[in-house]
Amino acid sequence: MRNTVPNKERMKIPRRHMPERNAQVRARNFEEVNLGFDPKSANLEAIRCLACLKPTCTKACPVAVKVKDFVDLIIAGDYLGAAAKIREDNALPAITGRVCPQEEQCEGDCLVAKRADSVAIGHLERFVADYERETGQIGIPKNAPPTGKSVAIVGSGPAGLSCAGDLVQKGHRVRVFEALHELGGVLVYGIPEFRLPKSIVKQEVDVLRQRGVEFETNVVIGKTVTIDELMNDEGYDAVFVATGAGLPQFLGIPGEHLNGVYSANEFLTRVNLMRAYRFPEYDEPVYDCRDRDVVVVGGGNTAMDAVRTALRLGARTATLVYRRGEEEMPARKEEIKHAKEEGVIFRTLTNPVEMIGDERGWLTAARCQEMALGEPDDSGRRRPVPVAGSELVLPASIVIVAVGTSANPLIQSTTPDLKTTRKNYIEADPETLATSKPGVFAGGDIVTGGATVILAMGAGRKAAKSIDEFLTAAVW
Ligand SMILES: Cc1cc2nc3c(=O)[nH]c(=O)nc-3n(C[C@H](O)[C@H](O)[C@H](O)COP(=O)(O)OP(=O)(O)OC[C@H]3O[C@@H](n4cnc5c(N)ncnc54)[C@H](O)[C@@H]3O)c2cc1C
Numbered sequence: 001m002r003n004t005v006p007n008k009e010r011m012k013i014p015r016r017h018m019p020e021r022n023a024q025v026r027a028r029n030f031e032e033v034n035l036g037f038d039p040k041s042a043n044l045e046a047i048r049c050l051a052c053l054k055p056t057c058t059k060a061c062p063v064a065v066k067v068k069d070f071v072d073l074i075i076a077g078d079y080l081g082a083a084a085k086i087r088e089d090n091a092l093p094a095i096t097g098r099v100c101p102q103e104e105q106c107e108g109d110c111l112v113a114k115r116a117d118s119v120a121i122g123h124l125e126r127f128v129a130d131y132e133r134e135t136g137q138i139g140i141p142k143n144a145p146p147t148g149k150s151v152a153i154v155g156s157g158p159a160g161l162s163c164a165g166d167l168v169q170k171g172h173r174v175r176v177f178e179a180l181h182e183l184g185g186v187l188v189y190g191i192p193e194f195r196l197p198k199s200i201v202k203q204e205v206d207v208l209r210q211r212g213v214e215f216e217t218n219v220v221i222g223k224t225v226t227i228d229e230l231m232n233d234e235g236y237d238a239v240f241v242a243t244g245a246g247l248p249q250f251l252g253i254p255g256e257h258l259n260g261v262y263s264a265n266e267f268l269t270r271v272n273l274m275r276a277y278r279f280p281e282y283d284e285p286v287y288d289c290r291d292r293d294v295v296v297v298g299g300g301n302t303a304m305d306a307v308r309t310a311l312r313l314g315a316r317t318a319t320l321v322y323r324r325g326e327e328e329m330p331a332r333k334e335e336i337k338h339a340k341e342e343g344v345i346f347r348t349l350t351n352p353v354e355m356i357g358d359e360r361g362w363l364t365a366a367r368c369q370e371m372a373l374g375e376p377d378d379s380g381r382r383r384p385v386p387v388a389g390s391e392l393v394l395p396a397s398i399v400i401v402a403v404g405t406s407a408n409p410l411i412q413s414t415t416p417d418l419k420t421t422r423k424n425y426i427e428a429d430p431e432t433l434a435t436s437k438p439g440v441f442a443g444g445d446i447v448t449g450g451a452t453v454i455l456a457m458g459a460g461r462k463a464a465k466s467i468d469e470f471l472t473a474a475v476w
Contacts, residue, residue, distance in 0.1 A: 015120055026194065030278075049112070051072070055068045071121075079132070151239070175213075186246070198272075261399045289315045307339060404450065409424055418440065
């Protein structure tokens with residue numbers, strides 16, 4: 001079909017828009033916002049692809065998904081084939097199709113974008129992955145015969161899960177240890193239901209289970225058992241550390257100890273894992289947002305998730321306070337658009353300087369200062385500078401601080417021969433992800449600092465390759 005549409009005509013076909021739930025309705029529930037393409041939309045969108053000889057989209061993808069090939073299969077109506085093609089490079093397409101920052105990766109380098117809107121590669125990825133899942137036809141690859149070697153994986157986020165999938169396929173025994181009671185890392189405790197339904201992550205985990213991966217939850221490695229004990233006493237031949245960067249950072253301003261001030265990680269974990277989003281069916285374990293003023297500090301995906309969650313929990317006002325301008329916000333453009341449509345108030349160029357409380361220690365307001373943009377800083381973004389005499393007080397019963405996270409520290413402090421960076425991230429060889437401790441590999445946010453799902457997955461796959469070589473080829 002593609003060949004029948006000349007390039008010039010293809011460029012005239014408008015990008016298909018992702019259908020969404022009504023903004024006013026969705027702002028008060030946790031149902032998924034984006035509804036996905038139907039086959040007709042997917043095919044029309046796929047035809048827009050120029051089938052470039054040297055596909056820049058694949059080059060711009062951190063795991064080099066063969067975009068042109070899977071789009072070709074969509075055009076041919078072979079959706080399962082398309083999903084299988086993506087899975088050759090990306091183990092979690094239903095997840096990345098929803099949360100990857102495609103506009104900066106594959107779609108950012110799409111040649112169509114030179115003249116028109118880029119091909120909606122992310123939406124197409126989501127479409128075939130959902131088709132595969134909804135029709136119950138997820139292709140389960142065959143494992144190689146057992147090698148007799150076993151690998152412990154610490155952390156069940158995207159890095160741990162993708163490493164587990166690749167290693168079990170090579171015939172190794174794989175056991176994933178997770179500190180929390182649910183599997184998936186940030187995919188379940190951080191990213192809310194309305195962006196990434198938990199059932200999708202659960203299904204991916206179930207597929208890994210069917211493929212033979214073992215999982216153990218509620219095990220804090222470094223406390224319950226150390227890395228040395230895993231290797232020396234429990235007989236694991238190698239370990240992959242994928243513990244993420246979940247340690248919250250705070251602003252360091254007066255009043256942050258007040259009741260009602262949360263880190264975004266704590267707030268989102270309580271809502272996502274303790275099911276506050278299904279209140280009143282579940283007892284709500286966070287401070288009641290209903291008819292209160294909620295302020296969220298930050299401009300990244302985490303801030304956007306927290307403020308939209310507060311709105312859904314019934315906040316009277318949900319305000320985002322960010323010290324730079326909207327242009328500088330690191331959050332995905334789609335999240336910013338959705339938040340605005342839902343009624344989130346954006347207060348850019350504003351920075352909190354103090355949390356104000358009552359005599360009983362409960363938060364009542366955030367004192368803020370207006371900012372202006374000065375010269376660019378090390379990050380290349382213009383530095384925010386305070387505007388003298390511009391203080392304002394925002395009434396708030398809840399403030400959620402989403403200004404970044406740092407390395408989860410437990411493994412580093414209980415594994416003396418593991419080299420770390422100045423900021424306590426684990427040092428790993430960029431090519432092999434081997435650490436300073438023989439047999440121990442590390443990847444994902446615990447090495448790079450907070451990054452993206454696809455980069456964490458890419459690290460998991462890279463580590464799996466190195467671990468397999470370590471276990472079988474004796475090249476180390
Ligand atoms: C709220 C939020 C929204 C985000 N939105 C996006 C987005 O839209 N798109 C995107 O690409 N990226 C997004 N990110 C970033 C992305 O989710 C992370 O980069 C990615 O999850 C990192 O994967 P990981 O496997 O390295 O670590 P994680 O996902 O953090 O998983 C680490 C796991 O290790 C476990 N663990 C830690 N210590 C131990 C221990 N000692 N013993 C056992 N288990 C342990 C943790 O409980 C956790 O389950 C978001 C992050 C947050 C916080």
